[in-house]
Every structure is written in structure tokens, then in C-alpha cells.
Amino acid sequence: MTTTVTATETDFLEACRVRIEAELRSRLTTSRAGDTLSEAMAYSVLGGGKRIRPALCLGAALAVGQDKDKALVPACAVELIHAYSLIHDDLPAMDDDDLRRGRATTHIAYGEAIAVLAGDALQALAFEWLSESPGLSDNVLLRMIRTLSRASGHSGMVGGQAIDLAAVGQDLAIAELETMHRRKTGALIEASVMLGALTSQHVAQERLEALSDYARALGLAFQVQDDLLDVEGETVVIGKPRGSDAARAKPTYPSLLGVDGARHHLTRLLQDARGSLADFGPEADALREIADFVAARTH
Amino acid sequence: MTTTVTATETDFLEACRVRIEAELRSRLTTSRAGDTLSEAMAYSVLGGGKRIRPALCLGAALAVGQDKDKALVPACAVELIHAYSLIHDDLPAMDDDDLRRGRATTHIAYGEAIAVLAGDALQALAFEWLSESPGLSDNVLLRMIRTLSRASGHSGMVGGQAIDLAAVGQDLAIAELETMHRRKTGALIEASVMLGALTSQHVAQERLEALSDYARALGLAFQVQDDLLDVEGETVVIGKPRGSDAARAKPTYPSLLGVDGARHHLTRLLQDARGSLADFGPEADALREIADFVAARTH
Numbered sequence: 001m002t003t004t005v006t007a008t009e010t011d012f013l014e015a016c017r018v019r020i021e022a023e024l025r026s027r028l029t030t031s032r033a034g035d036t037l038s039e040a041m042a043y044s045v046l047g048g049g050k051r052i053r054p055a056l057c058l059g060a061a062l063a064v065g066q067d068k069d070k071a072l073v074p075a076c077a078v079e080l081i082h083a084y085s086l087i088h089d090d091l092p093a094m095d096d097d098d099l100r101r102g103r104a105t106t107h108i109a110y111g112e113a114i115a116v117l118a119g120d121a122l123q124a125l126a127f128e129w130l131s132e133s134p135g136l137s138d139n140v141l142l143r144m145i146r147t148l149s150r151a152s153g154h155s156g157m158v159g160g161q162a163i164d165l166a167a168v169g170q171d172l173a174i175a176e177l178e179t180m181h182r183r184k185t186g187a188l189i190e191a192s193v194m195l196g197a198l199t200s201q202h203v204a205q206e207r208l209e210a211l212s213d214y215a216r217a218l219g220l221a222f223q224v225q226d227d228l229l230d231v232e233g234e235t236v237v238i239g240k241p242r243g244s245d246a247a248r249a250k251p252t253y254p255s256l257l258g259v260d261g262a263r264h265h266l267t268r269l270l271q272d273a274r275g276s277l278a279d280f281g282p283e284a285d286a287l288r289e290i291a292d293f294v295a296a297r298t299h
Numbered sequence: 300m301t302t303t304v305t306a307t308e309t310d311f312l313e314a315c316r317v318r319i320e321a322e323l324r325s326r327l328t329t330s331r332a333g334d335t336l337s338e339a340m341a342y343s344v345l346g347g348g349k350r351i352r353p354a355l356c357l358g359a360a361l362a363v364g365q366d367k368d369k370a371l372v373p374a375c376a377v378e379l380i381h382a383y384s385l386i387h388d389d390l391p392a393m394d395d396d397d398l399r400r401g402r403a404t405t406h407i408a409y410g411e412a413i414a415v416l417a418g419d420a421l422q423a424l425a426f427e428w429l430s431e432s433p434g435l436s437d438n439v440l441l442r443m444i445r446t447l448s449r450a451s452g453h454s455g456m457v458g459g460q461a462i463d464l465a466a467v468g469q470d471l472a473i474a475e476l477e478t479m480h481r482r483k484t485g486a487l488i489e490a491s492v493m494l495g496a497l498t499s500q501h502v503a504q505e506r507l508e509a510l511s512d513y514a515r516a517l518g519l520a521f522q523v524q525d526d527l528l529d530v531e532g533e534t535v536v537i538g539k540p541r542g543s544d545a546a547r548a549k550p551t552y553p554s555l556l557g558v559d560g561a562r563h564h565l566t567r568l569l570q571d572a573r574g575s576l577a578d579f580g581p582e583a584d585a586l587r588e589i590a591d592f593v594a595a596r597t598h
Contacts (some may be wrong), residue, residue: 037453037461048538057367088419093411095504110394113464116415120387120422131444145430145444153423155334162336165412166578188315 008253013293016055016075021046023076027129038114040118041125046085048101048298051288052222053078053192059286060196060211063277064203073194077126081152081188088159103116103194104121123152136288144195151191160184164250172227172251178220185291186219193287202293206228214287221269221294227252228262229297308364311585312592315354315374320345322375326428338418339409340424340448344382347400349596351521351589352491358585359510362576363502372432373443373494376425380451381487383421388416388460390527422451432460449553450490459483463549484518492586496592505578513586520568520593525562526551528596541555569594 028042054075061071090097091112098108107115124205130145150156160183167180193215197203231254253262273291277284327341351453362368368443389396389404390411397407406414430443448453459482492514496502530553552561572590576583 034457035461036465037458045378085324088415091412093415104406114386114461116390116392117461117464119419120383121457123419123422124448124457127444128448128452129541131441131448138441142430142437143438145426149430151422153427154340154420158420158423159334159336162334162413162416165416166335226525247453 012059012289013050013052013055017051017074019058020051020054020079022076024079027076029278030076036110036114037117037121038107041122043109044087044106045080045122047103051079052293053189054211055290056173056192056215056218056287057196058286059290060193061199062196062286063211063280063284064197064200064207066138066196066199070135070199071196073129074136074148074199075192077130077133077148078188078192078195080122080126081148081157084119084126085152085157085161085188085219087119090273090285091115094161094165096223105241106152124153125188137201140201144198146193147194149199149243150197151187152226156175156183156187156191157185160187170251172256177251177253177256179218180222182216185223186216189219189222210276210279211287214273214291217272217276218291218294219271221266221273224262224266224269225294225297227254228259229264231259266295303572310517310590312349312351312354312572316350317351318357318371319353319374321372323378327365333529335409335413336379336416339405339413340421340428342408343380343386343405343417348382348443350378351592352381352488354494355488355491355514355517355586357555358583358589359492361492361495361585362510362579362583363496363499363506365495369434369498370495373377373429373435373498374491375430376432377383377445377487377491377494379425379428380447380456381420383425384451384456385488386418386421389496390414391406393460419436424517425427425451428562436500439497443497443580444495444541446490446497446528450486454485455482455486455490466551470554471555471556476550479562480519480522481515484522485515488518488521489514509578510586512535513572513590515574516568517590517593520565520590523552523561523565524566524593524596526553530558556571565594 004016024045025042028045057071057075057078058068061068086100087106089095090100091107097105099105103109105115106118110118126148130148131141133141133144136144152158160180163180166185167176168268172180192210193211194195194208197208197211228250255263256262257265274288277287280287322382323344324341327337327344356370356374357367360367362509385399387406388394389399390406396404398404402408404414405417409417417503425447426444429447430440432440432443435443451457462479462485481555489511492510493507496510516591529551550551554562555561556564569590573587579586
């Protein structure tokens with residue numbers, strides 16, 4: 001990795017993170033207080049995280065010439081879907097993880113039943129928030145809801161998770177591994193970018209396709225980086241025991257391509273992501289910065 | 300119970316059931332085949348059931364002077380939410396039920412992980428279908444999505460389920476029991492009626508309120524009837540072991556009011572439901588029939 005991340009480059013991501021945290025915190029604590037379910041929902045959503053998906057959503061709004069605040073509530077909705085998926089992924093019947101981002105997972109903190117329900121309620125809340133996003137036309141909101149529901153359901157994230165479960169202990173070819181990741185994590189990352197782009201109703205088809213290409217390459221890059229961190233990282237940095245994927249015999253990029261092969265693959269995917277933005281000017285700098293962040297991240 | 304259900308009265312419910320089954324079957328089996336997750340989704344949704352919620356949705360469309368086919372896809376979306384909630388309710392960490400409608404529950408048939416995911420995917424699919432319902436304006440679809448997401452999340456169904464879990468082994472007052480049921484099952488029943496009513500954009504506020512009153516009384520009546528059947532019914536008829544609520548020390552209407560008291564409460568709720576429709580003519584006969592069905596049902 002020769003990419004350098006300057007202070008300016010990380011400004012956008014950090015500003016997004018702060019803005020999104022504040023919005024999520026205010027929305028999750030004002031109306032909902034005093035019951036265990038609400039607490040578990042807030043615990044799961046406000047437990048840190050890089051907020052990459054909301055940042056992609058805001059960055060894509062900028063890339064199509066919109067004020068990024070127009071994408072704020074859609075960005076929060078995407079983050080709720082992501083948060084719910086982590087709660088359910090961590091359940092004993094799924095990945096059975098006790099630790100996420102250095103804290104007890106939701107079912108460890110609140111019990112399994114409340115964890116299932118908190119995930120369910122967060123998914124409903126994502127569509128509730130999205131359907132009420134201010135400053136967007138009914139038509140735009142509906143297109144966003146269609147995009148997010150498709151990306152998070154059977155043909156997207158949840159379908160990918162089912163493939164992932166079935167793949168434990170199996171030998172997957174690299175193409176199958178990519179299909180799984182395109183659905184499990186890629187679909188929601190692409191939806192994040194698309195929701196940001198949908199804030200403008202005057203985007204040329206080629207630009208939408210370029211943004212979609214960017215998102216697909218970035219989503220896979222993020223996953224390759226995740227797999228590499230799982231092999232190379234330390235528990236204290238990545239917040240989960242090192243090598244936990246290998247311990248479950250999950251197929252990974254390093255297990256299929258070797259560590260060097262996976263690093264090479266990552267470099268190419270990030271080149272693809274940046275290349276997709278070639279026809280954009282400085283309005284896409286935020287999205288370029290996020291690609292640089294993926295290249296440089298250590299957790 | 301002195302209510303009699305004539306052949307004519309049951310025609311609407313039966314016609315709805317057939318129509319909804321066909322629509323659900325066609326939608327769940329055409330595009331989705333060959334993988335375990337799809338199978339589990341179809342297994343859970345197509346496993347029978349009275350289809351009361353979709354019938355309420357179609358009946359409410361008739362009550363506001365619309366063609367009931369306008370409410371067909373919204374009705375199916377509500378049924379997906381209901382089906383997902385049953386899958387998750389039955390999980391070992393929740394009610395731990397092995398049997399539903401005389402068949403193995405989804406986690407028994409497909410394993411716990413796939414059951415969690417099938418529920419998750421069905422929730423997303425409900426919003427996907429709803430956002431694409433034909434013949435309805437963008438504004439109507441958004442209002443339906445807002446209604447369904449609120450009714451199914453924290454402030455509705457899922458929130459009620461969390462209260463229910465916390466109530467096991469507790470002494471609830473009748474008011475607390477009703478609050479729990481209003482959210483756990485009542486909110487989705489009310490949403491079913493409201494989605495049907497929203498197919499018309501020219502309904503007077505008093506009519507909407509009357510329909511909402513009808514739905515609230517009917518939802519509670521349905522729950523009282525459920526509790527009574529759990530005490531009085533036989534496994535072979537109700538599809539689950541008799542007395543399974545009592546065995547889990549769940550507070551019920553018969554446990555709080557006695558069997559006769561619960562029967563009396565049921566009669567009053569059904570009178571309230573029918574009374575709410577007093578200003579409607581024959582256009583609300585389908586909704587009246589559904590109230591009669593609740594009074595007469597034995598499973």
C-alpha cells in the first residue's frame with residue numbers, strides 16, 4: 001500500500017461520522033426511552049463504527065451536485081439496516097460472536113430475544129425514517145425505498161448472508177465468493193451510493209452507472225480488506241479475535257488467493273473504484289477519499 | 300356464543316383467502332427458486348392460515364368504495380409482515396414453539412439461522428412489494444409505507460412482542476395486557492384496515508376514525524378469542540398444544556377475567572367493532588362478516 005491519507009482527505013469521513021452520530025443519537029434517544037427494546041436499539045446503533053455507508057450516501061449526493069444534507073435521513077436509514085444486520089449476524093445461531101467493536105454484542109448485553117427484536121425493529125425504523133425524509137419528492141422517496149428494500153432482502157444482503165452460512169466448511173471458487181460478497185455486503189454499499197445519487201432527479205444514466213461501478217468495486221475492496229485484517233490484525237485493533245473467520249472455516253480472499261494475492265486483488269479493485277469516477281470533477285472528491293480510506297484502514 | 304355464520308357471510312373471507320393464497324404463491328415461487336432461503340420464505344408464508352389481515356385490507360377498500368383489487372398487493376405485504384413475525388416469535392429464544400398450524404415451525408424445518416434470515420427477508424420484501432403496488436399514486440404508497448412501518452416496528456408489533464416477553468411470569472393488570480396486545484397484534488390489524496382505506500384519497504376523517512375504531516376492537520377481540528381457544532381448544536383443531544400459554548405462565552384474558560369473564564369481554568368487543576360501522580351501508584358488509592367470523596371461529 002503506497003496510498004497516503006492526508007488530513008484533508010480524512011476530513012470528509014470524520015465530518016460525516018460526527019454528523020451521522022449526532023443525527024442517529026438524537027433520533028434514537030428523544031422519542032424512545034425507558035424500555036429495554038429501545039435501549040438495545042440505541043446500544044446497537046450508537047456503538048461506534050466507521051459510518052462508511054452513510055458517508056457514501058452523503059458523498060454520492062455531493063457527486064451529483066446536491067447539498068449533502070438532503071441525503072442525511074436516507075444515510076441514517078441505511079445505517080439502521082447495517083446495524084440490524086450486525087445484530088442478527090452475531091446471534092448464536094448465526095456467527096455466534098460475543099464481541100463487536102470491542103463491546104459485548106447485543107445478544108450478550110440484552111439477551112437473545114431482545115436482540116432478535118431490536119434487529120427487527122431497526123429494519124422497520126429504517127423504512128419509517130426513509131418514508132419521512134424531508135426535502136425529497138414522493139417519487140424520489142419511493143425510488144429510495146425500492147432500492148433499499150431490494151438491496152437488503154433476499155436478492156441482496158440477507159440472501160448473501162444465507163449463502164455465507166451455507167459456505168462454512170465449503171470450498172468456494174473465487175467467483176462464488178464474490179457473488180456472496182456482492183450480495184452480503186456489496187448490495188447495501190451500492191444502495192448507499194444510489195440513495196445519495198437519487199437525491200437529484202437530473203443525473204445522466206452514464207453517471208448513475210459510473211457511481212454504481214464505483215460502489216461495486218469499493219464494496220468488494222472493503223471485503224478483501226476485512227479478510228486481510230482478519231488474518232493480519234490484532235484483536236485490540238479490529239475488535240474481534242484475530243483469525244475468527246479461519247477458525248470457522250469460512251472461505252476468505254486470503255484463503256483462496258493467499259495474502260499477497262488478496263493484497264494485489266485489493267489494489268486492483270480500488271483502482272477500478274477510482275477509475276469509475278474518471279469523468280467526475282472535484283464534486284466526487286468525497287467518494288475518492290472514501291476509496292483512499294479503505295486502502296489505508298487498519299480496522 | 301349465539302352468533303351464526305351463514306354460507307353467504309363466509310363467502311367473502313373464503314374468496315379473499317383463495318385470491319391472496321394465489322397471489323402470494325405466484326409471487327413467492329416465480330422469481331425465487333432453488334435456494335434454501337427462498338424455500339423457507341415460501342414455506343412460512345404458504346403454510347396456511349386464515350389470511351384475516353389481507354381480508355381486512357380488501358374489506359376496508361370495499362368499505363371506502365374502491366375495487367378490492369387495488370388493495371391486493373398491500374394486503375399481501377401485510378401478510379408478509381405477519382408471516383415474518385410468526386417465524387421470529389417461534390424461535391427458541393422467543394416462544395420456542397415447534398409446531399404452528401399443525402406443521403413444523405420454520406426453525407424446526409430449516410434450522411434457526413435460516414429462520415432468522417427468512418423473517419428478515421420477508422420484512423424487506425413487504426416494503427419492496429408495497430413500494431411497487433400497481434394502480435396507486437406515489438403519495439398513497441408512501442402513506443401506506445409509513446403506516447405499515449410504524450405499525451410493525453418499535454411502537455407497534457415488535458414493541459408489543461418485547462412487552463410480552465417481559466410479561467412472562469408477571470402479574471399484569473387488564474389495562475397492561477390490553478396495551479401489550481394493542482401493540483403486539485392490534486397495530487398490524489389496524490394497519491391492515493388503514494392500508495385498505497388509504498386506497499381511496501377521498502375518505503372523510505370520521506369514516507377513517509370509525510374504521511380505526513373497528514380495527515382496534517376487532518384486534519382485541521381476536522386476541523381474547525385466541526386466549527379462550529388456548530384454554531378450551533384441542534391441539535388437533537388449533538394446531539398447537541392446548542394450554543401452551545398457561546404452561547409458559549403468560550398472562551391471558553381467561554387468567555385475568557376467568558373464562559366466563561373473557562367470553563363476556565369478547566362479546567362486548569365484537570359489539571364495539573360492529574357498532575363502529577353503524578354509519579356504513581352494505582359497502583362495509585365484508586368487514587361485518589369478518590367480525591362475525593371472529594365470534595364463531597374455533598381455530
